[in-house]
């Protein structure tokens with residue numbers, strides 16, 4: 799099995815899931831292969847083997863990652879993937895993207911190579927932007 803691109807997401811009401819699927823569509827349109835996982839079904843050690851890792855989580859709590867499923871997964875993964883290219887994305891509503899700035903900053907401090915971030919306000923259709931990100935991944 800090719801371990802090229804993995805997309806792992808958490809989504810409470812489907813917006814981040816839609817972005818995950820649009821990114822995957824972009825990868826496929828560009829001729830790449832991709833595996834998409836709901837974080838509930840993803841195993842940290844297996845995800846760490848992919849060449850490029852794309853992680854999606856909406857702004858939750860007060861400008862933080864979702865704390866019961868996604869954050870524990872992410873923290874464990876982070877320790878295994880120093881130096882790897884990662885792409886971060888997610889949906890948000892009333893904020894200004896602070897959760898993503900914090901996430902990208904922490905990831906960089908912990909030696910991940912954050913190549914791109916994509917945030918989409920929940921009222922906007924981010925499908926095209928997400929697809930284009932997928933194309934750039936290939």
Ligand SMILES: Cc1cc2nc3c(=O)[nH]c(=O)nc-3n(C[C@H](O)[C@H](O)[C@H](O)COP(=O)(O)O)c2cc1C
Nearest residue numbers: 809810811812813814856859861889891892893920
């Ligand atoms: C419990 C909860 C906390 C949230 N906290 C924030 C926040 O701090 N900042 C923000 O911009 N949006 C916040 N939101 C809005 C979500 O990020 C937004 O609805 C997003 O589209 C949800 O994505 P999803 O459909 O993938 O779950 C929050 C939503 C919920 C349910």
